[in-house]
Amino acid sequence: xxxxxxxxxxxxxxxxxxxxxxxxxxxxxxxxxxxxxxxxxxxxxxxxxxxxxxxxxxxxxxxxxxxxxxxxxxxxxxxxxxxxxxxxxxxxxxxxxxxxxxxxxxxxxxxxxxxxxxxx
Amino acid sequence: xxxxxxxxxxxxxxxxxxxxxxxxxxxxxxxxxxxxxxxxxxxxxxxxxxxxxxxxxxxxxxxxxxxxxxxxxxxxxxxxxxxxxxxxxxxxxxxxxxxxxxxxxxxxxxxxxxxxxxxxxxxxxxxxxxxxxxxxxxxxxxxxxxxxxxxxxxxxxxxxxxxxxxxxxxxxxxxxxxxxxxxxxxxxxxxxxxxxxxxxxxxxxxxxxxxxxxxxxxxxxxxxxxxxxxxxxxxxxxxxxxxxxxxxxxxxxxxxxxxxxxxxxxxxxxxxxxxxxxxxxxxxxxxxxxxxxxxxxxxxxxxxxxxxxxxxxxxxxxxxxxxxxxxxx
Amino acid sequence: xxxxxxxxxxxxxxxxxxxxxxxxxxxxxxxxxxxxxxxxxxxxxxxxxxxxxxxxxxxxxxxxxxxxxxxxxxxxxxxxxxxxxxxxxxxxxxxxxxxxxxxxxxxxxxxxxxxxxxxxxxxxxxxxxxxxxxxxxxxxxxxxxxxxxxxxxxxxxxxxxxxxxxxxxxxxxxxxxxxxxxxxxxxxxxxxxxxxxxxxxxxxxxxxxxxxxxxxxxxxxxxxxxxxxxxxxxxxxxxxxxxxxxxxxxxxxxxxxxxxxxx
Numbered sequence: 001x002x003x004x005x006x007x008x009x010x011x012x013x014x015x016x017x018x019x020x021x022x023x024x025x026x027x028x029x030x031x032x033x034x035x036x037x038x039x040x041x042x043x044x045x046x047x048x049x050x051x052x053x054x055x056x057x058x059x060x061x062x063x064x065x066x067x068x069x070x071x072x073x074x075x076x077x078x079x080x081x082x083x084x085x086x087x088x089x090x091x092x093x094x095x096x097x098x099x100x101x102x103x104x105x106x107x108x109x110x111x112x113x114x115x116x117x118x119x120x
Numbered sequence: 121x122x123x124x125x126x127x128x129x130x131x132x133x134x135x136x137x138x139x140x141x142x143x144x145x146x147x148x149x150x151x152x153x154x155x156x157x158x159x160x161x162x163x164x165x166x167x168x169x170x171x172x173x174x175x176x177x178x179x180x181x182x183x184x185x186x187x188x189x190x191x192x193x194x195x196x197x198x199x200x201x202x203x204x205x206x207x208x209x210x211x212x213x214x215x216x217x218x219x220x221x222x223x224x225x226x227x228x229x230x231x232x233x234x235x236x237x238x239x240x241x242x243x244x245x246x247x248x249x250x251x252x253x254x255x256x257x258x259x260x261x262x263x264x265x266x267x268x269x270x271x272x273x274x275x276x277x278x279x280x281x282x283x284x285x286x287x288x289x290x291x292x293x294x295x296x297x298x299x300x301x302x303x304x305x306x307x308x309x310x311x312x313x314x315x316x317x318x319x320x321x322x323x324x325x326x327x328x329x330x331x332x333x334x335x336x337x338x339x340x341x342x343x344x345x346x347x348x349x350x351x352x353x354x355x356x357x358x359x360x361x362x363x364x365x366x367x368x369x370x371x372x373x374x375x376x377x378x379x380x381x382x383x384x385x386x387x388x389x390x391x392x393x394x395x396x397x398x399x400x401x402x403x404x405x406x407x408x409x410x411x412x413x414x415x416x417x418x419x420x421x422x423x424x425x426x427x428x429x430x431x432x433x434x435x436x437x438x439x440x441x442x443x444x445x446x447x448x449x
Numbered sequence: 450x451x452x453x454x455x456x457x458x459x460x461x462x463x464x465x466x467x468x469x470x471x472x473x474x475x476x477x478x479x480x481x482x483x484x485x486x487x488x489x490x491x492x493x494x495x496x497x498x499x500x501x502x503x504x505x506x507x508x509x510x511x512x513x514x515x516x517x518x519x520x521x522x523x524x525x526x527x528x529x530x531x532x533x534x535x536x537x538x539x540x541x542x543x544x545x546x547x548x549x550x551x552x553x554x555x556x557x558x559x560x561x562x563x564x565x566x567x568x569x570x571x572x573x574x575x576x577x578x579x580x581x582x583x584x585x586x587x588x589x590x591x592x593x594x595x596x597x598x599x600x601x602x603x604x605x606x607x608x609x610x611x612x613x614x615x616x617x618x619x620x621x622x623x624x625x626x627x628x629x630x631x632x633x634x635x636x637x638x639x640x641x642x643x644x645x646x647x648x649x650x651x652x653x654x655x656x657x658x659x660x661x662x663x664x665x666x667x668x669x670x671x672x673x674x675x676x677x678x679x680x681x682x683x684x685x686x687x688x689x690x691x692x693x694x695x696x697x698x699x700x701x702x703x704x705x706x707x708x709x710x711x712x
Contacts, residue, residue, distance in 0.1 A: 018237075019444040022229070039298070040229055041498050042238070044443050047603055052498035054596070056222055059505050076168075194492035201488050202696065205704035205712035206530045207515040210488075211508055217491050218504035225497040238497075263703045263712075321710050431493040438495035438554050441615040442607060 023049040024074060025057050028065035035067055046070075139163075141170050159358055164290040167233045175357050179289045180234050181250075182359050187227035188245045188252040194220050195424045196260045197269065205263065212309045216270060219302050226295045233291060239445060246429050248416050255338050257418025264327030267317060268335050270310025272375060276342050278303045279371045280362075288358035311378075318382050325383075332379070333387045340388075340402065341410040343367040372400040457581060458524055465646045468639025469580060470524055471542075472649070474532075475637060475686060476571070477517035478543040481533060483564060484510030485696055486551045495554055506561070506597055513590050520582060534704050538697040542686045544632040545679070549625065550692040555608055555618035560626055562601040563664075563676065567633040569594060570660045579647030602667070609671035623673055630676035631657050635685030 020042045026035040038057040043049035046068070053068045077083065090096030140146065140154035152172050158165075165171060171179075197217050204210035228238050244250045255273050260266065281300050287293040317328040344364040354360045362370075376393075379386060390403040416422065439445040458466055487507035494500035518529035525532070546564055551557050572591050578584040608619040634657035643649045651659070661675060668675045679685050704712065 018239075018446075019442075022233070039226060039295070040233075041225070042229065042232070042496075043498065048442075048498075051502055051600060051603070055498065055501040055505055056225065059218075059501070078168075198492045200703075201491060202485060202699040203702045205534070207511060207518070207533060209712060211511055211515070214488050214491060214504060214508050214511070218501055218508070221492055221497060221500045221504070225501065228497065263706075316711055319711075321707060323707065324710055324712075428493075435493075435495035435554060437614045437618070441611045441613075443496070 019044045022071040023053065024069050024071050025053040026067040026069070027057050027063040029062070030064050033064075035065070038063075038066075040071065041068075139169065159288045160356070162358070163288070164293075165288055166290050174353070175359075176234060178353060178357055179292065179359055180231055180236060182354060183227055183231045183234070183289075183292055184236070184241055184244075185251055185253070187224050187231055187241065188250055189256060190220050190224035190227060191245070192252040192256045192424060192428070193273075194224075195427065196256060196258070196420070197266065200260065200263070200266045203263070204266075209313070213266065213270075216306050216309055219306065223299050223302070226298065230291045230295055242432065246425055246432070248425070251414050251416075253342065254410055254413045254418070255335075255342055257413045257416075257421045257424070258335075258338055259420050261334070262327050262331060263313075264317060264329075264331030265335070267310050267313030267328060268331040270306055271314050272310070272332075272335065272339055273342070274303055274306045274310060275375055276339055276367075276371050278307065279367050279374075280343065280360075283362040283367065284360055286361055292359075314384075315382060318384065329384055332384055336387050337406060337409070338413075339371075340368070340405040341407070341413075343371070345405075345407050345410070369400055372402070373398070376400070461580075461646055461648075462642075464639055465642045465648070466524070468637065468643050469583075469648055470521060471637050471639065472643060473517055473521040473524070473583070475542045475544075475635075477514045477521060477533070478541050479547055479564070479568070479633065480510045480514035480517065482541065482543040482547045482693065482696070483561075484508070484514060485700060486547070486549075487557060487561070489551050490557065502600060503557075506600065509593050509597065513593070516586055516590075520586060530704075531708075534701055535708050538689055538694050541689060541693065541697070543693075544635060545629040545685055545688060546626065546632050548629070548688075548690050548693050550696075552622065552625075553618060555615065556622040556625070558601065558604040558608060559619060559622040561597070562605045563626060563630045564633065565594065565597050565601050566664050567630075567656075567660050569598065570656050570663060571633070574650040574656055575648075577647075578649065583648070605667075606671065609673065620673075627674060627676050628680035629685075631660075631679040631682070632685035634660065635679065635682060 021044075022040045023043055023046075024040050025038045027038045028035050041049060041052040041056055043052055049068050049070075050066075053066050057063055058066055139158065141151045141158060143151070143154075146154070151170060155170070155172055155175070159175070165175070194217050197213065197220075201210065201214050201217060204213050228241060231241060232238055241250070245252070255269075255276075260269065278300060281296050281303065284296040285293055285300060287296065314328050317324040346365045347363065349355055349363055352363065355363065372391075372393075376386060376391065388403045390401065392402075393400050412418065413421065416425065436445070436447050440447050458469070461469065484507050487503060487510065490500065491504040491507070492500065494503050514533070515529060518532045521527075522529040522532055544564075546560065546567075549556070549560065569591075572587050572594065575583060575587045576591065578587065605619075608615045610616075634653040636653050637643075640649070640652055644652055657678075665675050667673075681688070
């Protein structure tokens with residue numbers, strides 16, 4: 001996505017006959033951790049992609065698990081209308097429940113002066 | 121009860137929280153202005169975002185030179201892999217050079233995702249159309265060089281790379297974080313080699329000092345000449361965050377004390393630190409030498425490019441067989 | 450740990466111990482020389498990702514050599530680096546299969562495959578060794594070798610199945626390597642004593658037969674000749690060529706400046 005058509009062939013991408021594509025590598029640092037994105041490798045097929053993922057993201061014993069996926073197989077969602085829709089959604093988050101004033105009123109009625117230990 | 125509409129009313133299309141520069145409904149000028157505001161305000165750019173040509177070209181040139189440097193940087197150290205004097209040193213040096221190849225892979229991937237195929241980048245490197253950093257155009261003469269390079273060249277590089285971890289181009293920034301983590305091991309390896317030499321026999325100590333005498337000039341040139349901040353487009357687009365001089369000062373502040381404390385002499389009688397300001401002054405680096413070297417007229421430039429060309433040609437059949445890369449006519 | 454290992458070794462009569470040292474030295478030299486040849490690919494392999502892979506394989510081999518020299522060093526009370534490096538090239542005891550230089554990608558892959566498959570048979574015969582430190586080390590090495598054999602086989606298939614230049618180069622490599630392929634199983638002095646003592650489960654002759662059976666299927670499937678007995682089997686570990694002489698000069702160049710120094 002550029003502001004004008006590329007001038008040279010070098011930004012058109014590799015020739016159609018080149019049989020390699022990017023594979024995304026997800027890694028788990030240690031047992032129980034979430035899988036996080038590490039990076040990508042170029043490979044002609046799943047077998048070599050797995051070898052290369054191990055080399056680039058696991059040769060130092062830094063990962064306990066790897067997922068290797070063709071980039072072309074990954075669906076991407078980045079539409080802000082779906083992910084950041086504009087109407088109020090504060091009722092879905094802790095910040096949407098501000099009770100400071102109501103608590104103050106209730107405590108004033110009961111004469112409680114100290115915070116109860118279980119108050120956060 | 122809160123009024124859902126009052127809190128955050130539905131906004132017209134141009135004001136929604138979509139990145140404006142990605143909005144195809146806007147004019148080129150509007151998109152450019154939005155992009156510039158986004159980036160100069162600290163916003164990040166991903167591979168699929170709209171970018172002005174100047175930005176895309178600037179990032180690609182920056183990343184490509186970095187990738188080329190990692191690839192060519194392998195060659196000065198590679199010959200010492202065979203010559204390492206202990207099993208552990210051989211393992212450490214092989215692993216270090218392997219990491220540089222790995223860094224080249226990471227960086228060429230970033231550049232590929234901007235649209236330039238790897239084979240084209242290698243073509244341009246070998247044809248002399250794109251550049252690689254000055255330090256990789258010099259010969260390595262002794263085991264002393266191996267230690268000095270691994271310690272100080274990598275240190276100078278990491279000073280630059282740490283400053284790139286917050287680059288506006290997010291794929292590059294993420295790669296820098298991984299690279300910095302890996303480079304920190306190289307510096308320790310290099311420092312260990314140098315320390316072992318200076319603590320050893322007089323002949324070993326001399327290996328380290330003699331290597332430092334030869335490498336200090338190129339090291340001081342490595343971050344480049346001072347350029348005014350307002351003329352530096354890479355700074356403007358936040359591709360990088362620090363100027364050449366800031367990086368050089370940072371390098372000197374950390375590493376001059378570490379060199380001196382182990383008894384190594386720095387071959388610059390003008391090198392001194394202003395106690396009040398903390399600023400280092402030094403003999404002016406030879407910028408003519410830098411220009412000569414990075415335009416591939418350095419002592420080893422042509423030989424190393426030829427070596428790369430030879431190996432690439434000799435292994436072309438493998439890429440052709442496995443990947444379908446056309447063999448050059 | 451040294452005392453325990455020496456104590457364990459003391460359970461063997463001197464002749465058996467001598468044969469054990471010979472076995473460890475041969476294995477260590479095999480791994481060392483192969484590791485050196487394959488480390489040459491670092492920085493110049495056909496593809497960047499493959500460059501990183503081959504470098505890891507080479508480092509693993511050097512790592513195995515290092516562990517084997519360390520074990521040998523404990524038996525002989527000598528420093529492992531001294532054992533490895535402070536020798537003339539004529540004193541190296543690697544199999545002649547590993548004497549050849551790296552040559553091209555097809556050659557390196559073919560040689561790795563032939564060696565790794567032979568080494569696998571040897572390691573299996575050591576997995577239950579009566580010399581427990583060796584059994585323990587072999588257990589670890591075998592786990593690392595899983596990856597090596599996957600990689601070698603993957604590439605052997607790719608080259609064998611690709612028509613034209615890749616297969617031709619593979620066949621040319623195969624022709625050069627075949628007379629030396631079985632040298633990994635060159636009989637070692639005193640190996641009968643090692644079998645009798647339970648250090649190794651079979652003689653080299655028996656292992657060579659097993660190796661040929663193991664690889665026969667893949668060779669036939671890929672249209673590659675099954676290796677026969679080694680040419681000049683009695684000198685399978687004692688004749689070395691110019692390539693290794695050059696390599697050894699490089700490998701010892703810095704160390705020879707001062708072998709007594711700490712590097």
